[in-house]
Amino acid sequence: MMRKFTIFALTATLLFVTALSWVPSTAEASILCFQGCTPGFWKNHPSAWEGYSPETLVGDVFDVPYPELAGDPLLKALNYGGGDDEIGAAMILLRAGVAALLNAAHPDVAYRMPSPEDVIGYVNYALARGNRELMIQRAGYLDYYNNRGCPIGGPSLGREGSR
Numbered sequence: 813m814m815r816k817f818t819i820f821a822l823t824a825t826l827l828f829v830t831a832l833s834w835v836p837s838t839a840e841a842s843i844l845c846f847q848g849c850t851p852g853f854w855k856n857h858p859s860a861w862e863g864y865s866p867e868t869l870v871g872d873v874f875d876v877p878y879p880e881l882a883g884d885p886l887l888k889a890l891n892y893g894g895g896d897d898e899i900g901a902a903m904i905l906l907r908a909g910v911a912a913l914l915n916a917a918h919p920d921v922a923y924r925m926p927s928p929e930d931v932i933g934y935v936n937y938a939l940a941r942g943n944r945e946l947m948i949q950r951a952g953y954l955d956y957y958n959n960r961g962c963p964i965g966g967p968s969l970g971r972e973g974s975r
Contacts, residue, residue: 849962
């Protein structure tokens with residue numbers, strides 16, 4: 813029994829030391845470093861949108877159980893403020909969700925979620941449950957990745973937009 817534990821401990825130590833000494837190559841580093849543009853960037857740069865239009869309705873993309881939000885265009889959702897109730901939480905989630913959708917759809921953004929369908933499913937899951945805490949939690953996760961640094965821009969678009 814002691815011999816198995818010793819072998820396990822030595823193996824674990826070796827893996828830990830190897831992990832500490834590993835330095836990613838440039839190609840590996842670019843895969844490990846996710847990117848994302850904020851809702852403010854997308855709001856201020858609709859010409860950068862890929863695959864979606866600012867006029868596309870929120871309800872045409874997401875399964876929104878709130879009629880007062882489903883008819884809003886995606887551009888308006890990027891301006892949602894939120895609130896203390898369930899609809900306010902849905903607004904916070906949709907603001908982050910629309911930015912995440914645009915990040916995932918853009919070919920020059922290495923977003924955490926690889927496809928718009930992944931973002932849509934992630935947002936729809938929380939909306940369907942109607943749970944305020946879950947919506948806020950998921951909005952926070954998306955917001956974190958939406959703030960990872962926007963790789964698109966340049967002279968014609970400028971760099972990161974305001975929030």
